[in-house]
Amino acid sequence: MAFAHDAPERGFRLSQLIYDTRYRSLTIQAVTMILVMLGVWWLIGNLLDNLNALGKTFDFGFLEQRAGYDIAQTLIPYSNDSTHARAALVGLLNTLWVSLLGCIAATVIGVVVGILRLSNNWLIARLMTVYVEAFRNVPVLLWILVALAVMTELTPSPSAYRGDDPAAQMLLFDSIAFTNRGTHIAAIEFTRGLGVINTPLAPISLNFVAFALVVIGSIWANRKLRAHAARVQEATGVRPTIWWKSLLILLGPAIFLLLALGITFSLPVLERFNFTGGLNVSNALVSLWLGLSLYTAAFIAEIVRAGILSVSSGQSEAAFALGLRPNRTMKLVVLPQALRVIVPPLISQFLNLTKNSSLAIAVGYMDLRGTLGGITMNQTGREIEAILLMMLIYLLISLSISGVMNLYNRSVKLKER
Amino acid sequence: MSDLHAQTVPYVRDTMLPEQSPPAAQSGAVRWLRENLFSSWFNAALTLLGVAVIYFFIAHYFPWFRHGVWNAASLQECRAIIAEKWGPEASGACWAVIRERWNQIIFGFYPTELYWRPILTFVLLFVAMAPVLYTQLPRVLLWGTVAYPLVAMWLLWGGSIWPVVMIAFGFMLGGVILRIVSRWSALGALVAAIVVPVLFWAFLMGPIDDDLSYIAPIALRPIGSDQFGGFLLAIVIGVGGIVMSLPLGIMLALGRQSDMFLIKTLSVVFIEFIRGVPLITLLFVASTLLNYFLPPGTNFDIILRVMILVTLFSAAYIAEVIRGGLAALPRGQYEAADALGLEYWRAQRLIILPQALKISIPGIVSTFIGMFKDTTLVTFVGLYDPLKSIPDAIRNNFEWKGIYWEPFIFVGVIFFVLNFAMSRYSMYLERRLQRDHH
Numbered sequence: 099m100a101f102a103h104d105a106p107e108r109g110f111r112l113s114q115l116i117y118d119t120r121y122r123s124l125t126i127q128a129v130t131m132i133l134v135m136l137g138v139w140w141l142i143g144n145l146l147d148n149l150n151a152l153g154k155t156f157d158f159g160f161l162e163q164r165a166g167y168d169i170a171q172t173l174i175p176y177s178n179d180s181t182h183a184r185a186a187l188v189g190l191l192n193t194l195w196v197s198l199l200g201c202i203a204a205t206v207i208g209v210v211v212g213i214l215r216l217s218n219n220w221l222i223a224r225l226m227t228v229y230v231e232a233f234r235n236v237p238v239l240l241w242i243l244v245a246l247a248v249m250t251e252l253t254p255s256p257s258a259y260r261g262d263d264p265a266a267q268m269l270l271f272d273s274i275a276f277t278n279r280g281t282h283i284a285a286i287e288f289t290r291g292l293g294v295i296n297t298p299l300a301p302i303s304l305n306f307v308a309f310a311l312v313v314i315g316s317i318w319a320n321r322k323l324r325a326h327a328a329r330v331q332e333a334t335g336v337r338p339t340i341w342w343k344s345l346l347i348l349l350g351p352a353i354f355l356l357l358a359l360g361i362t363f364s365l366p367v368l369e370r371f372n373f374t375g376g377l378n379v380s381n382a383l384v385s386l387w388l389g390l391s392l393y394t395a396a397f398i399a400e401i402v403r404a405g406i407l408s409v410s411s412g413q414s415e416a417a418f419a420l421g422l423r424p425n426r427t428m429k430l431v432v433l434p435q436a437l438r439v440i441v442p443p444l445i446s447q448f449l450n451l452t453k454n455s456s457l458a459i460a461v462g463y464m465d466l467r468g469t470l471g472g473i474t475m476n477q478t479g480r481e482i483e484a485i486l487l488m489m490l491i492y493l494l495i496s497l498s499i500s501g502v503m504n505l506y507n508r509s510v511k512l513k514e515r
Numbered sequence: 516m517s518d519l520h521a522q523t524v525p526y527v528r529d530t531m532l533p534e535q536s537p538p539a540a541q542s543g544a545v546r547w548l549r550e551n552l553f554s555s556w557f558n559a560a561l562t563l564l565g566v567a568v569i570y571f572f573i574a575h576y577f578p579w580f581r582h583g584v585w586n587a588a589s590l591q592e593c594r595a596i597i598a599e600k601w602g603p604e605a606s607g608a609c610w611a612v613i614r615e616r617w618n619q620i621i622f623g624f625y626p627t628e629l630y631w632r633p634i635l636t637f638v639l640l641f642v643a644m645a646p647v648l649y650t651q652l653p654r655v656l657l658w659g660t661v662a663y664p665l666v667a668m669w670l671l672w673g674g675s676i677w678p679v680v681m682i683a684f685g686f687m688l689g690g691v692i693l694r695i696v697s698r699w700s701a702l703g704a705l706v707a708a709i710v711v712p713v714l715f716w717a718f719l720m721g722p723i724d725d726d727l728s729y730i731a732p733i734a735l736r737p738i739g740s741d742q743f744g745g746f747l748l749a750i751v752i753g754v755g756g757i758v759m760s761l762p763l764g765i766m767l768a769l770g771r772q773s774d775m776f777l778i779k780t781l782s783v784v785f786i787e788f789i790r791g792v793p794l795i796t797l798l799f800v801a802s803t804l805l806n807y808f809l810p811p812g813t814n815f816d817i818i819l820r821v822m823i824l825v826t827l828f829s830a831a832y833i834a835e836v837i838r839g840g841l842a843a844l845p846r847g848q849y850e851a852a853d854a855l856g857l858e859y860w861r862a863q864r865l866i867i868l869p870q871a872l873k874i875s876i877p878g879i880v881s882t883f884i885g886m887f888k889d890t891t892l893v894t895f896v897g898l899y900d901p902l903k904s905i906p907d908a909i910r911n912n913f914e915w916k917g918i919y920w921e922p923f924i925f926v927g928v929i930f931f932v933l934n935f936a937m938s939r940y941s942m943y944l945e946r947r948l949q950r951d952h953h
Contacts, residue, residue: 220551496791
């Protein structure tokens with residue numbers, strides 16, 4: 099019996115490397131490998147030649163030197179005596195801070211707009227369409243610049259708040275003042291505060307730690323309560339009324355703690371030239387935050403809309419047929435299925451927002467690009483190190499966000515057999 | 516019996532009633548209002564809120580538009596005209612800045628007497644796109660499409676025509692060699708078709724170019740990249756990036772799907788790296804870092820450098836979109852292609868890619884829209900984009916100091932129109948290419 103694969107053994111010929119599918123992929127990979135190595139070797143050779151010609155070296159020692167420049171808005175203590183590394187850290191925290199604020203605002207606006215766009219109210223649905231199309235089709239840089247122009251050109255100067263009949267009024271019981279030099283907001287202070295622990299990285303407020311612990315404890319206790327109620331319901335068929343207990347557990351301890359610490363609000367007060375007291379939020383941060391969140395919200399609105407539309411109407415009809423009320427239908431049937439569609443693109447929008455926050459340069463907000471990739475780079479003349487380090491940090495942020503996304507995707511993946 | 520029946524039934528109607536119109540609340544405008552605007556108290560509240568918002572915007576901004584001045588030489592003059600016509604308290608738009616400077620917003624600092632060159636390039640763009648968009652046109656026109664990038668380059672930057680001709684000749688040489696040598700060996704043809712043109716460009720192009728320029732000096736006035744600006748720059752970078760990133764994106768997507776470990780790893784690393792960093796850092800690479808990685812003394816055009824980095828950036832995103840299209844294709848299509856005995860490239864070209872690209876059209880177009888919007892970021896590497904640099908330059912003049920909203924509105928509207936048109940066209944294309952019966 100002679101089968102096709104019983105063909106007589108022949109020695110290995112060189113042409114098999116190209117024409118035999120068993121070996122061809124090896125050949126291609128080997129050639130690619132050689133080409134890539136040659137390319138990298140060429141690039142690194144050029145780099146070394148250029149550095150030699152300029153008399154420069156490649157080292158990150160400059161990070162330990164004194165920065166010597168001031169940063170207007172910092173989340174951790176920083177002065178111009180700090181090192182370049184610290185300045186980069188301040189910039190990184192500023193990037194993360196505006197991204198966090200932007201993600202929260204964009205999600206809230208985006209979800210509301212996405213749902214309203216599906217509303218059966220003709221006027222509102224049209225208005226939301228106008229919003230989404232207007233913001234999606236115009237560069238985000240324009241919205242950031244417009245927000246900056248609004249914050250600096252249309253807001254009154256601090257002196258407009260002066261006098262018996264001032265031209266401008268503070269909002270919300272004198273707690274917010276928009277001026278062309280920044281937004282002044284009432285700050286929370288404690289008369290019987292617990293103090294702070296100073297660590298080399300950043301001071302940790304014990305008040306904040308205590309508050310966070312109490313809130314986490316309350317949430318944990320509330321979950322226990324709900325679990326208990328569910329057990330009672332399963333045993334007896336009657337669910338005990340717990341909403342007021344829930345409310346008490348969630349709010350009571352936190353309010354008690356705040357009162358015990360002696361919470362007060364420090365209001366911004368107009369002094370000779372400007373407001374003092376309270377928190378001063380720079381217009382750069384506000385306009386960057388507004389521009390980024392309004393722009394990203396338009397995309398999130400479309401994602402939310404697509405997610406809700408992706409759940410077939412048969413699902414909610416089936417839920418109604420089972421006798422579920424509308425809000426439970428939403429919570430138990432529609433949302434879990436819609437979220438599976440919504441969350442992955444939502445997280446990639448968060449990623450986009452974080453990357454777009456590098457447009458801070460347009461408004462002068464000192465983010466990672468402004469410190470490490472801006473002043474530090476220009477002062478020390480270390481373009482390669484600064485830009486590579488900056489890219490690496492952005493890459494780490496992106497990879498950790500997409501890592502979270504992959505975890506989520508794995509947890510909600512349909513179980514296929 | 517019938518008598519009895521007639522007595523038990525008190526009344527039987529024997530004529531049809533005339534049809535009546537539905538009650539007022541169930542027809543016409545009232546019914547529409549009730550259903551669409553006031554179906555519940557919540558909807559009614561939303562409607563009122565919406566009306567209030569619209570009223571607020573109209574009441575605040577309509578007068579500003581209505582008071583607009585089109586003929587003035589400076590912002591002061593605008594304000595004077597508005598104050599004279601509408602009273603001292605009135606505010607109004609000063610569209611005169613657009614009227615006076617719209618050339619600059621469109622063309623940047625391109626010499627005025629040479630505007631015909633970008634305009635001709637723009638018109639030729641549509642001629643070049645026509646055979647791609649409309650399949651009814653004769654296929655011969657595609658050669659014009661292929662030649663367009665070189666023609667556009669020559670028209671926009673000017674200079675001698677011969678380097679452009681030489682580059683085109685190199686490609687033709689490659690094509691001819693590929694056709695002839697592939698009669699004997701496919702692989703040899705591929706290698707020869709790459710090596711010979713490269714050798715030609717490297718060694719023969721310079722001397723021949725010198726001779727030809729000496730014999731027949733056909734040249735346009737050279738324009739430097741620093742004179743490009745406005746929408747001209749945005750469209751040059753945008754279109755250039757789109758044209759170059761699509762093939763690269765397809766290759767990267769196929770690479771990421773490949774069975775070959777090395778190819779796959781390289782593609783994944785490249786895609787994830789590019790997608791993980793902001794475009795602005797890549798632009799800084801183009802403006803400051805690229806020179807470090809090239810042989811000492813190389814210094815090529817900044818627009819070209821930016822275009823290369825923008826291409827790499829959008830190619831990574833396009834690769835991900837096309838990968839989605841490839842993954843969405845049923846496995847049966849791949850298996851059918853294998854069963855027909857098609858080898859890899861032929862299967863990709865005839866069966867896989869046409870379908871995968873069709874699925875990815877919306878994603879590809881939205882990537883292009885995103886890239887076109889991102890061309891405004893070139894302002895941060897010193898190029899004159901229409902959104903920030905040009906308005907800043909206009910504001911630097913004494914006459915137009917302090918003018919913010921009019922340039923923003925003008926530029927924003929142009930961006931909106933272009934991008935909106937692109938997204939609508941992709942929806943149309945999606946419908947036209949739909950083959951299954953939904």
